[in-house]
Amino acid sequence: MVDQSKNSVKISGAGTSPGGSFDSVVINGSGRISGALECISFVTNGSSSVNGAIRAEEATINGTTSIRGGATGDRYEVNGSMLVEGDMSGTRLRVSGSLAVRGSLSAEEIVTRGSLHVDRNCDAEQFKVEGAFHIKGLLNADQIDVKLDGQSEAKEIGGETIRILAKRREKINWFMRMLRQSGLEADTIEGDQVELYEGFGGAGQIGVDRIRL
Amino acid sequence: MPMDEELISKKDLLKLTGISYGQLYRWKRKNLIPEEWFIRKSTFTGQETFFPKQRMLARIDKILHMKDERSLDELADLFSPRLERMTFEPRELIERNIVSSVMVDRYFELFGEKSPLGIDDLLAILVLEESLASGELTADECAMLLQLLDEHMERVKGQEAELILLRKLGISTALLADRANAVQADRETRIVKRIPLASVMEQVKIRVNEWRNG
Numbered sequence: 001m002v003d004q005s006k007n008s009v010k011i012s013g014a015g016t017s018p019g020g021s022f023d024s025v026v027i028n029g030s031g032r033i034s035g036a037l038e039c040i041s042f043v044t045n046g047s048s049s050v051n052g053a054i055r056a057e058e059a060t061i062n063g064t065t066s067i068r069g070g071a072t073g074d075r076y077e078v079n080g081s082m083l084v085e086g087d088m089s090g091t092r093l094r095v096s097g098s099l100a101v102r103g104s105l106s107a108e109e110i111v112t113r114g115s116l117h118v119d120r121n122c123d124a125e126q127f128k129v130e131g132a133f134h135i136k137g138l139l140n141a142d143q144i145d146v147k148l149d150g151q152s153e154a155k156e157i158g159g160e161t162i163r164i165l166a167k168r169r170e171k172i173n174w175f176m177r178m179l180r181q182s183g184l185e186a187d188t189i190e191g192d193q194v195e196l197y198e199g200f201g202g203a204g205q206i207g208v209d210r211i212r213l
Numbered sequence: 214m215p216m217d218e219e220l221i222s223k224k225d226l227l228k229l230t231g232i233s234y235g236q237l238y239r240w241k242r243k244n245l246i247p248e249e250w251f252i253r254k255s256t257f258t259g260q261e262t263f264f265p266k267q268r269m270l271a272r273i274d275k276i277l278h279m280k281d282e283r284s285l286d287e288l289a290d291l292f293s294p295r296l297e298r299m300t301f302e303p304r305e306l307i308e309r310n311i312v313s314s315v316m317v318d319r320y321f322e323l324f325g326e327k328s329p330l331g332i333d334d335l336l337a338i339l340v341l342e343e344s345l346a347s348g349e350l351t352a353d354e355c356a357m358l359l360q361l362l363d364e365h366m367e368r369v370k371g372q373e374a375e376l377i378l379l380r381k382l383g384i385s386t387a388l389l390a391d392r393a394n395a396v397q398a399d400r401e402t403r404i405v406k407r408i409p410l411a412s413v414m415e416q417v418k419i420r421v422n423e424w425r426n427g
Contacts, residue, residue, distance in 0.1 A: 035391075036372070123242050140238050160235025187260060190223075192235040 009033075011048075019052055036069065053086060070103065087120075104137065115150075127159075130167070148182040148197065155187055162191040220252065220263040221270075230273050243285040245276055245292060296421065300329035311420045316342050323356055324363065332417065333366050339413050339420075340376065349405055354378055357387045358408070365389055369410060376408040 002015035007023040011031035019035025027044040036052030042059040053069030056076075063080045070086030078095045087103035095112035104120035111126075116133040127141035132150040139154040144162045146152070166182040182197075189196075221229070227237065240246050252263045272292070279288060290298070307314045312335070320338050321327070327334070337359055344355045358376050362369075369389065377388040381402040390396070398404055 140242050142235065142239060158234060158238040158241075160233070160239070190234045190238070192233045 019050070025056075110141075122154075144191075146184075148184055151181070151183050151185075153185040157186050157189045157191075159191050161193045162189060163195045164197060165195070166197040218268075219266045220254075221266040223262045223264070226264055226269060226273075230270070230277075232273060232277075239285070240276060244289045245285060246272060247293065293425075296332050296418065299421065300331055301335065301424070302329050304328075306330070306335075306424070309424060311424050312338050312342070316345070319345070319352075320359075323359060332421075335417050335421070336410070336413060337362060337366075339416055340408055340410070343408055343413060344376075344378075344406060347406065350378060351385075354385050354387070354405075357385065358406075361387045361389050362410075372410075374410045376406075376410065377404060378406045379403065380405050 001012045002017050003010040003012070004017060009017050009022055009025045011017060011027045011029065013029045014031070015029075016032045016034055019033050019037045021038040023039065024041045025033070025037065025039045025043070027046065027048045029046045031044065031046070031048045033048070033050040033052075036054070037050050038055045040057045042054065042056040043062075044060075044065055045062045047064045049066045049068070051068050054067050054071050054073070056071075056073040059071075059073060059076045061076070061078045061080055061082050064082075065078075065080075066083040066085070068085050071084045071088040071090075073090050075092045076082075076088075076090050076094070078093075078097055078099055081098045082095075082100070084099075084101045084103070087105070088101045089106040091107060092109045093099075093105075093107045093111070095110075095116065096114055098115045098117075099112065100117040102119045104122065105118045106121075106123040108124065109126045109128075110116075110122070110124045111128045112133070113130045115131055116122075116129060116135075118133075118135045118137070121137035122135045122139045122141075124141040126143050126145075127139065128143075128145045130147045130149065132148065132152045133139075133146070133154065134152065135154040137154075138156045138158065140157075141159045142161070144157065144159050144164070146164045147167045148164065149167045164184055223237075226232075227234065237246075241248075241251070246269070250264050250269060252265075253260055254263055255261075276288060279291075283291070301311075303317050306312050307317060316338050320334070320341055324337075330338075340362060341355055341359055344350050344358055345352070350358075358378060362376060365374075369391070372391055375390050377390060377396060379386045379388065379398060379402050381399075385405070396404060396407070
């Protein structure tokens with residue numbers, strides 16, 4: 001059911017709505033927006049897709065969403081999984097689950113628990129990850145704070161303070177630990193202060209002023 | 214970039230200027246140093262990054278001198294002003310062959326003379342050029358397309374819109390379509406011209422870069 005007024009769209013169950021400019025867009029169930037979308041608030045519970053670019057001041061994604069264009073806005077919260085086929089930029093980005101960006105990603109604060117895939121560069125002031133990340137370009141952030149869980153990679157990593165630690169898994173036995181090894185691969189890591197986890201051996205070149213292994 | 218320009222490696226640059234990795238990466242993030250200046254080269258120790266030495270040293274000197282008075286965002290604007298905020302003197306555009314005087318005059322005839330011109334004006338002038346240069350459209354038809362674009366400029370900004378001119382039995386119609394893929398018309402109607410605005414905008418960017426660097 002699609003309930004569309006001048007300022008808002010609400011899809012409950014299954015429904016399709018053309019894009020446009022609204023105050024609020026809510027999707028409960030399975031919804032498709034068939035064009036570009038601009039709104040103040042975007043909330044989706046279930047599965048949804050936007051067939052174009054999205055601009056949302058505040059977006060909360062519970063479930064699965066795919067955007068067939070770029071995503072811009074202020075605050076994005078992803079609880080579940082989100083795919084952005086273009087570039088993504090915002091102020092605050094929180095991910096519990098997974099986010100894949102086919103272009104570049106840029107935000108002041110990126111906090112993720114789970115997995116993050118970026119096909120080009122990733123820029124942030126604060127980059128905090130607990131889990132794994134795959135960045136095919138440069139990861140450039142003032143503060144990089146990573147607790148690795150699983151295999152991660154980035155072509156280059158650069159910033160001021162870089163802290164990459166492997167998550168401790170004391171509660172599981174050695175066999176499970178072998179299966180789920182954490183590691184990071186990068187061509188270069190450069191920062192003013194770099195702190196890497198014990199046994200690190202992934203970067204071809206590490207350029208630092210101070211290093212603590 | 215001139216081929217014979219002297220390059221400096223990242224490590225030497227940091228040593229010479231006394232700036233830190235953190236600063237360099239921050240300035241890169243804030244677009245204070247253009248992406249093209251980061252030149253990746255293979256050396257015997259692996260991949261290394263080099264910079265055009267003179268330009269890089271001059272830029273760093275400027276940043277260090279100005280960073281106390283201005284924010285990094287203000288500095289970025291100063292080094293490479295955002296397209297939407299740029300303005301151009303018509304006379305300068307013509308003198309430096311960015312656009313021809315014929316097109317500018319024609320544009321002024323339609324919309325009244327103004328100075329300085331913004332990026333929207335430049336887009337419109339290039340649409341005019343594109344539609345007039347092919348010789349398929351009459352001057353009136355070009356004017357019709359431009360009026361249409363002018364009315365909807367705000368809406369189509371950054372979108373994949375397209376201007377289309379149809380002609381049926383000698384009477385023409387201008388259309389503006391958001392993301393048109395295939396357009397079909399009846400047998401008597403001819404699609405005379407299709408102008409994808411995104412590619413015209415690309416042209417605008419190329420010419421603005423010429424204007425900046427020339």
